[in-house]
Amino acid sequence: MILLRTPDDMLAWxxxxxxxxxxxxxxxxxxxxxxxxxxxxxxxxxxxxxxxVSIFVNPTQFNQPADFETYPRPESEDLAVCKACGVDAVxxxxxxxxxxxxxxxxxxxxxxxxxxxxxxxxxxxxxxxTIVTKLFNCVAPDRAYFGEKDFQQLAVVKQLVxxxxxxxxxxxxxxxxxxxxxxxxxxxARLSEKERVAAGMLPTILTEAQAxxxxxxxxxxVVTHVSTRLRDVAYSRVDYVTIVDGDxxxxxxxxxTKSVLAIAVWVGDVRLIDNVSLLGEPLL
Numbered sequence: 001m002i003l004l005r006t007p008d009d010m011l012a013w014x015x016x017x018x019x020x021x022x023x024x025x026x027x028x029x030x031x032x033x034x035x036x037x038x039x040x041x042x043x044x045x046x047x048x049x050x051x052x053v054s055i056f057v058n059p060t061q062f063n064q065p066a067d068f069e070t071y072p073r074p075e076s077e078d079l080a081v082c083k084a085c086g087v088d089a090v091x092x093x094x095x096x097x098x099x100x101x102x103x104x105x106x107x108x109x110x111x112x113x114x115x116x117x118x119x120x121x122x123x124x125x126x127x128x129x130t131i132v133t134k135l136f137n138c139v140a141p142d143r144a145y146f147g148e149k150d151f152q153q154l155a156v157v158k159q160l161v162x163x164x165x166x167x168x169x170x171x172x173x174x175x176x177x178x179x180x181x182x183x184x185x186x187x188x189a190r191l192s193e194k195e196r197v198a199a200g201m202l203p204t205i206l207t208e209a210q211a212x213x214x215x216x217x218x219x220x221x222v223v224t225h226v227s228t229r230l231r232d233v234a235y236s237r238v239d240y241v242t243i244v245d246g247d248x249x250x251x252x253x254x255x256x257t258k259s260v261l262a263i264a265v266w267v268g269d270v271r272l273i274d275n276v277s278l279l280g281e282p283l284l
Contacts, residue, residue: 001082002089007098007138010091014052014140022049026141026168028132031055032072032186033081036176040145041085043173052139053082054091056098060106061127067271072189091139098134106130107164112155112249116262117273120239128153129160136166144168149175149183151262151275155249175274177203181284183274195268198234203283205229206261206276213255213278219243220253222261222278230265239264239271243278255279 004010017024025044029037033055044051055078062068075092082090106126113125136144146154158170176184181203191199205226212222227241244251246258255278262275276283 001079001087003079004089004091005093005097007093007134010089010093010138011140013089014138017050018140024048024139024141024143025051026135026139026144027051027053027087028135028144028146029053029055030057030071030186031078032074032189033078034176034184034186034188036147036149036184038081038085039176040147040173041082041087043171044143044145045086047171048143050088051086052089052091052141053087054135054139056091056093056131056135057095058098058127058131059095060099060130061124063121063124070190072186091135098131107133107160109156109160112152112159115152115244115249115251116240116242117152117264120264125153125156129156132157132160133164133166136161136168141168143171145171145173147175148172149185149274151260152249177283181207183272185272187270187272190270191267195235195270198236199267199270199272201233202230202263202265202272202274205233206263206274207283209261210276210278210280210282213259213261217255218253219251219255219259222255226261226263230263233265233267235268237266239266246277 025048027040057071059068107129108126109129118125154172161168180200182200209222209226223241230238241263243259243261246260252259257279259278260275261278264273
């Protein structure tokens with residue numbers, strides 16, 4: 001496994017790989033790797049000749065400086081995970097190299113980026129779209145793998161690839177969950193023991209929403225129930241609860257086969273997001 005620290009080195013490695021005719025699978029991450037990331041790497045390993053993982057805590061997608069500063073960065077552990085998963089190259093640049101003095105260009109997505117995370121975190125998806133574009137240009141992957149936990153981010157990346165003709169096949173991978181159904185996230189490590197127990201209620205609430213949708217309840221009823229239940233969770237503050245069409249991300253009045261319930265909630269000082277297909281398989 002090779003470790004590449006600069007965009008120029010990554011691009012040179014990519015050009016050499018392209019010349020050899022090998023297909024490339026790419027897993028972009030911000031580090032603090034867990035089983036969810038490992039699932040992406042394993043699928044990339046199965047489907048591609050070489051696998052590249054980027055580890056970069058991207059400052060432009062953080063709305064709160066404290067969140068950026070406290071984001072975990074266990075470099076040696078992350079590299080060990082990559083090696084164990086058979087990764088061929090790890091791209092780990094610094095913010096100074098990705099955004100050098102004088103950097104003044106951003107990618108500004110609209111449409112699917114406007115609601116939910118886009119409304120709650122102004123500028124977030126501009127940071128996401130910009131760094132994904134830059135990473136795709138450096139790595140030149142054939143396929144890129146993204147987890148469905150970040151449901152809206154996945155939609156934004158698909159739109160980005162389509163609108164800018166980036167030529168990358170975006171592969172969604174199912175959310176990996178802990179023993180109690182909580183979606184795995186690097187931020188989970190920041191939960192206290194009591195907060196982690198409280199967060200374990202989230203998948204149960206999502207399953208209740210699925211049951212209501214299958215029983216024919218309207219979206220407004222489901223949203224009201226979920227919002228109330230989330231507010232009853234210890235240490236919690238609700239950011240948003242919404243039901244949207246899985247393709248357009250437009251809100252829907254009546255849950256259908258493509259409807260997705262998306263939530264964002266603070267548990268203590270940790271912001272967690274999750275989503276569930278309302279007429280899909282129960283979480284638990």
